[in-house]
Amino acid sequence: MAVELTFELQLLSHYHVGSGFAGEIDSFLLRDGDGVPAIRGTTLAGLLRDGLERLLQMPAVRQRYGEGARHPLGGGYCSSGASCPVCRLFGTPAGPGLWKISSARPGGLERPAMEIKDRFAAVHRVRINYAARRSQPRSLFSLERGDRRLAFVFTAQSAAGREVNVEDVALLVAAARNVRHLGSSRRRGWGECVIGLRGIQGVEDAGFPAEPAKVQEHFWERILAFCAGEIERDVLLTPVNRAVENKRSLPDPVSLLKEALRQPEEPQVIRLLARAAEPLVLACRAEAGNMFESVQAVPGRAIFGSLIRRAAEQVGDSLLPDLIKELFFTGAVVLSPLWPCLKKDTLVFPGLPVPRDTGMCKYFSGYNGHDKEERGLFLLASIDGPGDEYCPQCYGIYELRDSKVETPLVAGTGFVAVHEKPRKIEITLAPEMHVSIDNGTGRALPRQLFGYTALPAGTCFWGEICFRSRAVWECFAKIFNLGEDRAFSLKVGKAAGRGYGTLRLHAGRLQRAEEREGFNSPLRERVKEGEERIRFTFISDTVFVDQWGRYCCEPDQRWLEKILGFPVEVEDEDVFVCATERDGFNRLWGLPDQRKVIIQAGSTWRLKVPGGVKKEMLDRMCRLEAAGVGEYRWEGYGRVAFNLLEEKIQLPKTGVSLPEELLTELLTDTTDHFMRRDSAWSREVNELLDKRLDEVVKEWPGGERKQLALLARWLYRQRHCPVEELEEKLSSMGWPSENIIKYLKDYCDPGRENKIWPPGKGQDRLKRLQELLEELAGKSRNSCEFTRAVEALAGRLAGIGADVKEEV
Structure with missing residues (x-):
C-alpha cells in the first residue's frame, strides 16, 4: 500500500513563480x-531536494550518516551502485525516486475552481547603473505578485510496490x-514560506500520534534522536507499510480469467468520462528542440500502460505477463483513445476526429456555431460541377477589385463535437517553461531552458472499453479494482511524478454492444x-497487416x-x-521498436452495398x-464508425451530464476561501460602478469630460486615504492651498473660477462623486478593499477622459 503525505x-510574504510568458x-x-x-511538482521537488541536501551537510547529520550522506553538490547525482538519501x-x-510530488493548489478551493477571477497585482522594477546611479535604459520590467495569504x-506519494521505512x-x-x-x-x-505536514495515509504504525502536527514532530524527533546517538539506524529502517504483503488477494486471477474467457461471446461496452486534474504531457516523438508538444487526445497506449501499472499495484508483478x-x-x-469533449456548464x-471526406x-475555417463568420461541413465527395469545389456559403459573395473572391474548400482537421450543430472543439494547449537550477548558487543554469506544451487541467475527454462478455468485465473489475458508476484516477504521460498527468475517470454502466450509447x-x-451507400470512417489511428x-493503407x-x-464495392x-509512419521504442530492450505505417484518424471510405444493408x-x-x-x-488502434455526421441524421441537442465526481474535487474540507470572497466582492x-458611474459622468457634458483624466490621476494618488479624508480633500480640489494663500496672497486671484467644481453645477458633481465613494466604502470590508x-x-474615469481627449 502506498504511503501518502499531505503538506501545506x-x-x-509575497511570492513569484513565473509561467515563463509575458x-x-x-x-x-x-x-x-x-x-x-499553482506551483508545479517540479518546483516543489527541487525545493525538497535542496532542503534535504542542506540538511545532510549539517555536521551532526553528516557524522551519523558517514559516507552515505555525501551527495555531489552543484546538481550532480550519485552513481547507480551507491545511492545517497537524496538520490x-x-x-x-x-x-525514478521513491516519492512522487503533486502540483500544489490553494487549499479550500475545489478543482476546477468555479467563478474565481483572481485579480493580478503588477510590480514594476528597474535595473540601476551603479556607476552613474541612474536607471539603465530599456531595463524597466514588471511581474505579477502572488498574494501572501495563499496556503x-x-x-507526496510513494511509488507503488516499494516498501517505505x-x-x-x-x-x-x-x-x-x-x-x-x-x-x-x-x-x-519575497517567497518566504514554511511547509508543514497536514496528514498521512497508508502507514501501519500504531504508535503514531493522531494529530497531523504531532506526526510531523514525531518523525522530526526520530531524526534528532538518531543524530544525537540515542537510537540506531535500524530503528529508522523499520517499515511503515508492507507493500508486498498487502497486495489484494485474488484466488488465482489467471485461472479466473481463463474461466471467464470460456463463457459465450456477447460484447459489452462501458463508457468512460474523464477530466484532467493536472496538465497532461502526451508528447509525440517529433518534439521541436527542447519543447515537448502534447497531442490533443489521450492515446489508447497511454491508457493501456497506466492500467498495467494499476494492475501491478493490485496483484503484483509476477502475474502481469499472463494477465496481459x-x-x-x-x-x-479492447481500449479506445480518450477523445476531447466540448464542455458547456x-x-x-x-468529440470525434473530423472525417477527411x-x-x-x-478563409472562414470552423463549423456550425454562433459566430456569423463560421461555416459548416460539406461533403467533398458531392463535388460534381464547376463551383462545387468552393464554399457554397461564400462563393460569389465577396469581391476584391471588382472580381469575385474564390473561397475553396479544404479538408477538415481537428475534432468536432457530435451535436445538433457540429462545432469545432477548440483546445488551447498550455505552454509551461522550466529551467534547471544550479544547486551551488541557487540560480538558473545557462542554456538549460525547456518547456512542456500540455493539455490544461480541466480538459474533459470520453472513451470506451469493450469486453468480450460480462464475465470478462467482472474479472477485469476485480483485477483492476474498478466498478460500474465508480470514479478512479490514472497517471498518464510525461512528468507523472512531478505534478503532471493525473487523470480523473468515471466508468459508466455496462451495456450490450447493440445498445451502446456510442x-x-x-x-x-x-x-x-x-x-445502398455507407461511410466507413476511422475515428482512431489504425494498423492493417496483410x-x-x-503494413498496408x-x-x-x-x-x-x-x-x-x-x-x-x-x-x-x-x-x-x-497514412503516416510512427516510430516506437522498447524500454525493456533499450532499442527502437518496429516502425508502423498507420492510417490516420479521420480517413474515410465511401462504400456501396449491393442489395442494400440487411439486419x-x-x-x-x-x-x-x-x-x-x-x-x-x-x-486504442482500429476504432471505426459508420455514417458519422451525416446531414440526413438528426443529431442530439443535449449532451452527457458529467458525474458529480468529475465536476469538482476539494483539496481540503473548508470552502470559505478568501479568493472566492475577493471574486464575489x-x-x-x-x-455598482456599471450602475452608478453614468450618473456621475453625466455631470461633465461634452468636452468637459476630459477633466475626468485629471480627476482619475488625483484619485489614484489619494487611494490610500480613508473615505472621510478623501471626501474632504476632494471638496478642496481645484482651490489653492492655505500655504499658497498665506505666502503668495498678492499673486493669488481670489475671483478665479474652479474648473473642477464650477459655480452652480460643481456642487452636484461633488455630491454625486462623494455618494459613490461612500457606497464603495460600504461594499468594502477593510481599507485594502476600499x-x-x-x-x-x-x-474607469481615466478611460472615459482619454476617449474624450482623443475626440477633441
Whole structure:
C-alpha cells in the first residue's frame, strides 16, 4: 500500500513563480487552466531536494550518516551502485525516486475552481547603473505578485510496490521543514514560506500520534534522536507499510480469467468520462528542440500502460505477463483513445476526429456555431460541377477589385463535437517553461531552458472499453479494482511524478454492444436497412497487416469485404485516406521498436452495398464499432464508425451530464476561501460602478469630460486615504492651498473660477462623486478593499477622459 503525505505550504510574504510568458506584464504567475495560481511538482521537488541536501551537510547529520550522506553538490547525482538519501528519495536520470510530488493548489478551493477571477497585482522594477546611479535604459520590467495569504496544499506519494521505512518519511518531513523560500527575488524578501505536514495515509504504525502536527514532530524527533546517538539506524529502517504483503488477494486471477474467457461471446461496452486534474504531457516523438508538444487526445497506449501499472499495484508483478496476454493480446479487452469533449456548464458533447471526406471554408475555417463568420461541413465527395469545389456559403459573395473572391474548400482537421450543430472543439494547449537550477548558487543554469506544451487541467475527454462478455468485465473489475458508476484516477504521460498527468475517470454502466450509447447517436439511427451507400470512417489511428506481414493503407475490395464481413464495392474517388509512419521504442530492450505505417484518424471510405444493408449487416457493424478492426486494438488502434455526421441524421441537442465526481474535487474540507470572497466582492464593485458611474459622468457634458483624466490621476494618488479624508480633500480640489494663500496672497486671484467644481453645477458633481465613494466604502470590508475600489473607479474615469481627449 502506498504511503501518502499531505503538506501545506504557508506563505509569509509575497511570492513569484513565473509561467515563463509575458502579456500585459513581463512575467505572469503560473496558473492552472481554471485561472487559480499553482506551483508545479517540479518546483516543489527541487525545493525538497535542496532542503534535504542542506540538511545532510549539517555536521551532526553528516557524522551519523558517514559516507552515505555525501551527495555531489552543484546538481550532480550519485552513481547507480551507491545511492545517497537524496538520490534515493528524489531519483536520478537513471531511475525514478521513491516519492512522487503533486502540483500544489490553494487549499479550500475545489478543482476546477468555479467563478474565481483572481485579480493580478503588477510590480514594476528597474535595473540601476551603479556607476552613474541612474536607471539603465530599456531595463524597466514588471511581474505579477502572488498574494501572501495563499496556503498551498500538495501531496507526496510513494511509488507503488516499494516498501517505505521510517527514515524515508522522516527525511522527507525534515526536508520540508528545511525549506524557507521559493520562487524569484528570494534574496529581496519575497517567497518566504514554511511547509508543514497536514496528514498521512497508508502507514501501519500504531504508535503514531493522531494529530497531523504531532506526526510531523514525531518523525522530526526520530531524526534528532538518531543524530544525537540515542537510537540506531535500524530503528529508522523499520517499515511503515508492507507493500508486498498487502497486495489484494485474488484466488488465482489467471485461472479466473481463463474461466471467464470460456463463457459465450456477447460484447459489452462501458463508457468512460474523464477530466484532467493536472496538465497532461502526451508528447509525440517529433518534439521541436527542447519543447515537448502534447497531442490533443489521450492515446489508447497511454491508457493501456497506466492500467498495467494499476494492475501491478493490485496483484503484483509476477502475474502481469499472463494477465496481459489473456486480457489484451487475445482481444478480450479492447481500449479506445480518450477523445476531447466540448464542455458547456455540467454537460459534455463527445468529440470525434473530423472525417477527411468533409471540407470546410479555407478563409472562414470552423463549423456550425454562433459566430456569423463560421461555416459548416460539406461533403467533398458531392463535388460534381464547376463551383462545387468552393464554399457554397461564400462563393460569389465577396469581391476584391471588382472580381469575385474564390473561397475553396479544404479538408477538415481537428475534432468536432457530435451535436445538433457540429462545432469545432477548440483546445488551447498550455505552454509551461522550466529551467534547471544550479544547486551551488541557487540560480538558473545557462542554456538549460525547456518547456512542456500540455493539455490544461480541466480538459474533459470520453472513451470506451469493450469486453468480450460480462464475465470478462467482472474479472477485469476485480483485477483492476474498478466498478460500474465508480470514479478512479490514472497517471498518464510525461512528468507523472512531478505534478503532471493525473487523470480523473468515471466508468459508466455496462451495456450490450447493440445498445451502446456510442457517439450520442445509435448506429441504427445512422444506418437504415436497405441503404445502398455507407461511410466507413476511422475515428482512431489504425494498423492493417496483410497475409505476408506487410503494413498496408489501401486494401483492395476483397480484403475490405473480409474485414467488414459483407460484400461492398468501392471506387478510387470514394477513398479519402491519409497514412503516416510512427516510430516506437522498447524500454525493456533499450532499442527502437518496429516502425508502423498507420492510417490516420479521420480517413474515410465511401462504400456501396449491393442489395442494400440487411439486419445481419447492422449487427456486424455494431460489433465492429465496439471492438474495432486491425492490429494493436488493445492500444486504442482500429476504432471505426459508420455514417458519422451525416446531414440526413438528426443529431442530439443535449449532451452527457458529467458525474458529480468529475465536476469538482476539494483539496481540503473548508470552502470559505478568501479568493472566492475577493471574486464575489469584485463582481459587486463592478456591478455598482456599471450602475452608478453614468450618473456621475453625466455631470461633465461634452468636452468637459476630459477633466475626468485629471480627476482619475488625483484619485489614484489619494487611494490610500480613508473615505472621510478623501471626501474632504476632494471638496478642496481645484482651490489653492492655505500655504499658497498665506505666502503668495498678492499673486493669488481670489475671483478665479474652479474648473473642477464650477459655480452652480460643481456642487452636484461633488455630491454625486462623494455618494459613490461612500457606497464603495460600504461594499468594502477593510481599507485594502476600499483602496482597490478607488483604483477601479480611477481606471474607469481615466478611460472615459482619454476617449474624450482623443475626440477633441
